[in-house]
Every structure is written in C-alpha cells, then in structure tokens.
Amino acid sequence: MVRLEPRRQHSQAMVYLSPVLAILMTLVVGGIIFAFLGKNPFDALYTFFILPINNSYGISELFVKATPLVIIAVGLAMGFRANVWNIGAEGQLTMGAIFGGGLALYFHDSESILLMPAMFVLGALGGAFWAAIPALLRTKFNANEILTSLMLTYVATLFLSFLVHGPWRNPEGFNFPESRPFPDAGLLPIIFEGSRVHLGTAVAVFVVIAGWLLLSKSVIGFQLRVVGKAPQAARHVGFRQKRMVWFTLLLGGALAGLAGLFEVSGPIGQLQPSISPGYGFTAIIVAFLGRLHPVGILFGGLIMALTYLGGELAQITLGLPNAVTGLFQGILLFFLLACDVLTKYRIRFGTIAAKGRTA
C-alpha cells in the first residue's frame, strides 16, 4: 500500500525540485497529446519548446512575452502568500492600459518627454484603482475577492471594447474598432536594436529585485512570510489582516496595470479590443511555478512565455490549434500542485502495521 507520511519539516529540496518534476511530467503528457493529434511527439515538442528560441530574435521575443507575466506574477505572489486571491489581474491589466493609453490618446500630438512617465503613473493607478474595488468590498463588506476581482475582469474587458468601438475609435481609421496609434512620445523605447524588447523588460527586472528586497528586508515582507507559513501565529501577534488585503491588492493591481500599459505602449502601440492573450491568468501559474518568490518568478515567467511562443509556432507550422497553449499551462499547474505534496509529505510503501514494528 502507498501512503503519505507527514515530514517533520518541509523539504527545502522538494520546494525547488517540484517545478522541475512538474515540467518533465508536462512534457511527457504533452508528447502523448501530440501523438493523439496525429503528430510525431518528438517533432512537435521540438517545434513547441526548442525551435522558438534557437535564434536571437526568438530569444528576444521570449523576453517580450515574459515581461508582463513576470511583472504581474510578482504582485500576485505577495497576495497569495497572505491568502489574498486576486485572480482578476487580467482586468487590472486592462484598466491600466485604458488609463495610461487614454493619456497617450488625449495628447496624441504631444512630443513631450513627460508623456511616458505620466503614462506609467496613470497605468499603475488604473490597475490599482480596479484592484481597490475588491479590496474595499472584502475589508468593508466581507465579499470574497476571488469572485469580485474575476467579475470585474469581464467588466473591464467590455469597457475597453466600448471605448474602441465608440468614443476612442480612430477618427482617421477605416472604422476598425481600434484607437489612434500612440504618438512616438507615448511609445516605449526599444532597448535592443532589431528586436521588440522594450523598456518594460528592464522594468520587469527592476520589479523582481524590488520585490525580492521587499520580501526579505521590509517589515511588511516579514509579515507576508509569516502569514504564509503560520496564519494563526500571525493573528496572535496582531498582524492586521485588513492592511494585508489592501497592500497586496493595491500592489498587485498597480503592477498588473503597469504591465497592461507596457503592452499597449510597447508591442501593440494603440488600444484595441484584445490587448492580452490571458497574461493575467497565466501569471497565476507563473507565481506558483516561481514558488511565490520574485527570483523564481523570473524563471517561471520565461518558461510560460515559451508556451506562448511554442503555441504560435505550432499553429503556423503544424496546424495545431492555439488552445494547446492553455492546455499545457493547465496541465503544468496540475502537476505542480501534485508534486508540491512531496514538500510536506513523503511517500511510504507498506502498511501502517509495518511502521508500528519499527517504532
């Protein structure tokens, strides 16, 4: 008989080994799925995971896709540590894009170097504003932030759709539902020539370092670590749960908003009905894959970015539906959660009676 036996201490090795195991298992299952879809599994896996990054342009695209994932996931991880489940980052991303992008549209013939910094601020404010609603409803009215933050995602997406179909539609366009292109002063500078890697990628690295410092050196970071490990102890010492809810939601919202602004003022360059292939949801997986730690999230973000690139390439060269990306992401999270059981428990073979004899 196989059974789980609690470890006296959490296994530190398993904390780091579990994502590796989960990725390997996802690759095996991925190969089986490709075989079912009538493709040679090795060719398909090669196309999905190696081909996209075997040239320098591919690697630069990996950074472009990882940028929003890492920025959002660092914010979400802080909340997850404190049991604050903000799953509406996609909506906060959208609101950040609307606020920051709206400024670029208002000053559409500006050449001022102040436009970009102002867009940064508004983007972060937009996301924080959208996350403040679930924070208020949770702290004041006890409403579950999982459901409210998700519902607000649908509202934000519909609001963006209204704007680009209506008042913000490009008056010089061909009636397409999209805004004017942003002015040059409202576009993020490219930091590697010949690629699409923009200033936002540098900000993502900064966010990782800042998040790491926040978690390891600050008082609130200490509280986040304690709340995650021993919620009851945290309550006894008097950490205020409400402050935690506000802090993590506002931080997560601001970062998601910033990520949304970077998408529209970076790779996209205007507002349009769809500005994200679900970065806000994928970032949830990135946060777990990165062990809720900013540095881990950096690696997690690169891996999940690869699933987007691989999905696009597999669609073009193998004719596989784009949905394979989401499928892989879900399976990876399943395996990750399953492997994580090994950090708290060890697998024992044999019966309880056998254990009794040794005791």
Next chain:
Amino acid sequence: MEWIVPFILTVITASTPLLLAATGELVTEKSGVLNLGVEGMMLVGAIAGFAVTASSGSAILGILAAIVAGTLMSLIFAFLTLTLMANQVATGLALTIFGVGFSALVGSGFVGFAIDPLPALSIPGISAIPILGPILFGQDFLVYLSIAAVIGVGWFLAKSRAGLVLKAVGDSHHSAHAIGYSVIKIRYLATMFGGAMAGLGGAYLSLSYTPMWAENMTAGRGWIALALVVFATWRPGRLVAGAYMFGLISVMQLHAQGAGIHVPSQFMSMLPYLATVIVLVIISSDRAKIRLNAPACIGQAFRAAQ
C-alpha cells in the same frame, strides 16, 4: 402583451444552466469542498455534449457524455485536493485554465457545426394553452431536470440520513471521522455530483441555449454559479430565485434594444457581472448569516490522524 411569453421562455433558458451548475456546487460545498473549477467543468461538459451529439446524432448520448466529462473533470480536482491535499483554491483555478484549453482544443474541430436543439415537451392540447402552456409544458427536459434536481437536493440535505452525514462532514470533518464516517469518500462523491451537474449545465448551453460550439461559450457562468451558492446562503430554495434573477438580468440586454433603450451594448453586457458583485456584497456583509449557513470546514484539507 404578445412579447411576454417569448420573454419568459428566454429567461428560463438563460437561468437553467446556472441553476444546474449551482445545484451541483452547493452539494460539493456542503461537504466542505470548494471547487472553483465550475467554469472549466461547464466548458468541458459543453464540448463533450456537443461533440457527441453532432457525431452520433443522439442528444441523449450527448447529455450522458457531458455528465461523464464533468464528473471526470471533478475527479481530477478531487484526486489533487482530497487525496494529495493540494490547495483547493489553486487547484480549482487550474481546473478552469485546463478546461478552457481542453475544450477549445477538442472544439476546434466542431466550430460551425449545426445540430438540432433539444426537443421541447409537447403534450397535445395542454402545451397549446395560452401563456401557461408553453411556459409550464413546453420546455426541453433539462429544464424540468434542473427544477427536479434542486428539489431533490433540498430534500436530500434536509431530510435524508445521507444528507445529514454529508453536512456533518462539511461542518466538522474531525467529528464525522471520529464517529466513523469516511470523510474523503463522502467528499469524493459530493465533488463528483458537482462535476456531473456542471457538465449538464454546460451541455444545456451547447445543446439548447445556443445549439452550437464556441470557444469560452460559458462566458463566466461558472463563476456566477459559484456566486449564486453564496447568494443562496447554501440553501437550495433560494438558489432557484437567484438563478432566475440572473437569467432575467442576462436576457434584459437582448430585449433592451427592442424596447427602445439606447445604451451601448457593452454596458448592457456588463449587467450580470455587476449584479454578481452587488449581490455578493449585500449577502456577505451579513456576517452572522454567512457564519450560520456556510459549511464550517469549507476549503480545508482533511487528513485522518493515524
């Protein structure tokens, strides 16, 4: 007044998938398990029902396939959270992400297919009675099933011995275990029932509401069903009221344009989501009521002491 009957009929069709999925989730939650993967289970149920109906020509087979698919999805969840004791919130999210991807992958071969919608009940003479006939006696059988299921669940939880055991497991798993009930087995069964009902709710969408398949066609209904369970404060009777209220709100957007209300369509589409938030706020702010009715062990992992 000739618009009133078609209006009520669309409210019923919009409410039924919510009621089916929420009834299942209510039972799951009563056993102490919070499965946030309803949206994913509904989507997989929707594509399973549609694909099998389109391939076999039999709606009955399609509905059975949706039940099986929803149950299998819930088994993934149950294995991870009940056997491996993974975090229920994270696993529920994973189930939804997986369900969105999996249904889109299977469904990519079925976009643009047409099927006949589920046949409506037709009793000669009775179904033709003005107004009441088509409303009470002219629905497809999943509508009747949704009402029957909620009544059945109400009876089960309030009157049956098994229902009392299920509630005991949800309220105090350690005591239930001490008396000798198998907490894990009961939670497995309650979670599977939730999956089967979510699968049915999804199938209602793809077989009756809009007889076709489209990626992400549930459009957040799984999440609204979760909110409905809170709205109902875990009581089946109030679930019916909640589901029909949301059905009403979601069809209002279709009829607003016809009634001469000129609000941009996007704002009308926001209504169900905004209503969900407002309803959650109103219900949740009554903390005493929530504490009284919510299963005390909801979301907590259980491991028998050895």
